[in-house]
Amino acid sequence: xxxxxxxxxxxxxxxxxxxxxxxxxxxxxxxxxxxxxxxxxxxxxxxxxxxxxxxxxxxxxxxxxxxxxxxxxxxxxxxxxxxxxxxxxxxxxxxxxxxxxxxxxxxxxxxxxxxxxxxxxxxxxxxxxxxxxxxxxxxxxx
Amino acid sequence: xxxxxxxxxxxxxxxxxxxxxxxxxxxxxxxxxxxxxxxxxxxxxxxxxxxxxxxxx
Numbered sequence: 244x245x246x247x248x249x250x251x252x253x254x255x256x257x258x259x260x261x262x263x264x265x266x267x268x269x270x271x272x273x274x275x276x277x278x279x280x281x282x283x284x285x286x287x288x289x290x291x292x293x294x295x296x297x298x299x300x301x302x303x304x305x306x307x308x309x310x311x312x313x314x315x316x317x318x319x320x321x322x323x324x325x326x327x328x329x330x331x332x333x334x335x336x337x338x339x340x341x342x343x344x345x346x347x348x349x350x351x352x353x354x355x356x357x358x359x360x361x362x363x364x365x366x367x368x369x370x371x372x373x374x375x376x377x378x379x380x381x382x383x384x385x
Numbered sequence: 386x387x388x389x390x391x392x393x394x395x396x397x398x399x400x401x402x403x404x405x406x407x408x409x410x411x412x413x414x415x416x417x418x419x420x421x422x423x424x425x426x427x428x429x430x431x432x433x434x435x436x437x438x439x440x441x442x
Contacts, residue, residue: 298399
């Protein structure tokens with residue numbers, strides 16, 4: 244019976260790519276957590292970086308502009324903590340308006356619910372983007 | 386921009402765009418995935434809205 248070498252990729256498997264190294268992986272992930280798309284830019288994936296920066300930035304800006312609420316990190320209950328965690332995933336797109344006192348939120352506004360969904364999803368999408376940066380840096384994705 | 390349908394369409398475009406760039410490689414695959422996601426977002430939102438229409442709350 245013919246045996247397969249350990250160095251040969253299994254049929255149908257993805258070819259293994261080289262990772263970029265620990266320091267660059269860490270800097271890309273931290274950069275991506277701070278500014279959506281920055282991690283991809285550090286890895287030279289400019290098209291993805293531009294799309295992530297514009298899309299997530301637009302969602303966060305629309306959320307604030309439509310009277311959404313930026314939840315403070317006061318952890319006043321588990322639901323408030325989860326809402327804060329979701330929104331803070333957008334990095335500086337959360338922290339800069341929060342530090343400027345924006346995002347007070349107006350529950351009587353016609354667009355309040357939509358605006359909050361925009362803010363939550365902007366942060367959650369950036370968390371997925373950071374995982375994507377990690378996969379690319381580790382050589383798991385092209 | 387205070388139309389709920391417009392807000393839903395804009396949300397669908399942005400979320401689908403990000404997910405398509407995360408999940409797929411290549412222009413053709415991304416375009417196809419984006420259109421499927423965007424259509425699903427919009428269509429299922431309208432269906433869910435109609436299903437909830439008779440609810441008293």
